[in-house]
Amino acid sequence: MAPGRRRCTPVGPQGRSDDAGTRLHDLHESAGPESSSGHALLDRDRSAQQNSPKIHEGWWAYKEVVQGSFVPVPSFWGLVNSAWNLCAVGKRQSPINIETSHMIFDPFLTSLRLNTGGRKVSGTMYNTGRHVSLRLDKEHLVNISGGPLTYSHRLEEIRLHFGSEDAQGSEHLLNGQAFSGEVQLIHYNHELYTNVTEAAKSPNGLVVISIFIKVTDSSNPFLNRMLNRDTITRITYKNDAYLLQGLNIEELYPETSSFITYDGSMTIPPCYETASWIIMNKPIYITRMQMHSLRLLSQNQPSQIFSSMSDNFRPVQPLNNRCIRTNINFSLQGKDCPNNRAQKLQYKGK
Template sequence: MGVVQRLLGFGGRFETRTTVTSSSLSSSSSSSSSSLYKAYMSSVLFFTALQGFWMPWILIHHQPQGASAVSWEDWWTYEGISGPAFWGLINPEWSMCNRGRRQSPINIEPSQLLFDPNLRPLHIDKNAVAGYLSNMGQGLIFTVDNSSKPSINLTGGPLSYKYEWHQMALHFGLNNQSGSEHMIAGRAFPAELQVFGFNTQLYSTYSEALESPHGIVALSVLIQIGDASLQTTEFRLLMEHITKAERPGSTKMKRGLLQPGQERPMPALSLKMLLPPTDYYITYEGSATTPACQETSTWILFNRPLYITEQQLYALRGLKRGSPNPNHNQIKSSSFSSSSLSVSADPMGNNYRPIQPTHHRPVRTNIDFTSSERGEKACATMHRDMHYRANTFWQP
């Protein structure tokens, strides 16, 4: 029996009691059914609204005596009453997660893509920067060391401004059929690497840009299973620092995994060398895929994947999820330690947000599918040159 059914006071017998035959239909039975339906819908709406009040109360007040205040950032997860369906309810500042109409991730339908010949190549600086790998409890994050200079800039493509690489996140599943946040024609991939940069021409910090228009660029690379020889050198280096495997087949593979709250320094990493070829891509306007789901991101999904081995994926699935430690005094501080998060028995895998509606957003690409299929230059679905004059209409 569902929670709503318990709230209304009926269970499996409800269908039997309200079933009628064609011979017994009457205006009175129709009125009775209508009344029951209205009562049912009213209760559902009441229950949904009630969740917005009692869940925050539970999360805030159900703490051991003497525990310090807990940051909202610690309490969201990817399942249950703190999962994606409730992000916009448990914290009013996250309302965009439920109300926004430009949310991410989305399902990419190749037949619905708009070929835009005006999309330029994306430029990524070649230099390398050092940073830190962190197990944030909900996922793995690589953050660029601010003191590492020169910074790596991203320009061109669909971007009108210059963006600086700031962070990188890895999403993966507990099986090979799921793990990525974005999908292609309804198909998910085992993992997805997301790279984030912020607009340095308009904003001074990543936090400021995240809350502001044109603030963030988000690069997405879908990851599929393949041989190690197909990997980029930098991606192999990244995986080694995450798993700390001593050798292939080592029984100690999991011993070096980052525990919740732990941080591990990483040597200089070249974003240009980490990614696959970036000449062809898909782009749309979307949001952050974690609370508060700010709609300030320009997403760029590359046409080429990265490759991960079965062994590396197995090691990732050994990572554990973290939960806030109520006895720690400075939870989610800027320099958090392993004591700020307690280790959960649950695996970190399946740390992806469900697909969000596109709401008629244009999804553009510089991939000319029809041209490659026919072996000839095809007409663009978006016109390169468009001219307008007063009191006239443009015609193709």
């Protein structure tokens, strides 16, 4: 075992992934010079003026407001509301910095299985004031299973995080480097729980598929539907909404079956530690114009001062000795792994 490498016992009964031999290079090679710098699940917009036990429910922000009253940023989330205590004292918080030297190959991780029923889906895209959020029509069910999952999970929401500049925007970091954005597909355990609200508070409740976004000359076909000019300009201001139909969820996923997984939390208050995270080992792409259009979205309503929604990410949280597992078989050697041939990690930044 390499110096400093921690042992992590594989936890799954499944067989080895078809893609287990893939080396971890897709993400790192695509980080590029612009990436060199180091969720209540459905956002509620409740006034902080109300005198009720739920006064703080929607009272949080990613960055300080330009004018007006104080709204707590991430460093204060766990201090202003006792129900959000985990945001400050939790030991399995998200996001994290994924250090490849700490990753453990788990031969029991199978490939993910996406079940769309062979149908395209519809959903409503919202400007929540914090995110671009696509919430699926309940008549079109999309489930995911396999990988580290014991249960099938149902897709509830797709959420976008992005930065004010290309060197930041993703919530997770890779060896200290950020990507320009991050797509998060939020699923809930529909086998154990009736809805996402119940699941978010419960063990084995949530699974979030995370896909990094990189700015380039081409565009992912799914994101192209969301971010083309005719669509994105319909949700310029907070609470704007627009219906999208005929979406193919499979087009959102990158062409890889390799992933990284760890146990964590929601990345917005109340920061419940009920989420399993799966980070795909390849980014997807949007054009520079599409990223510019995202940065023109306002986190406020038209009557208020413009403030870009960008930089809507929580800072990374301590790993606290959690295992980061992967189905990528790389650089494992020594007496603890006698059957694994040492491989050079083809994984360098530009």
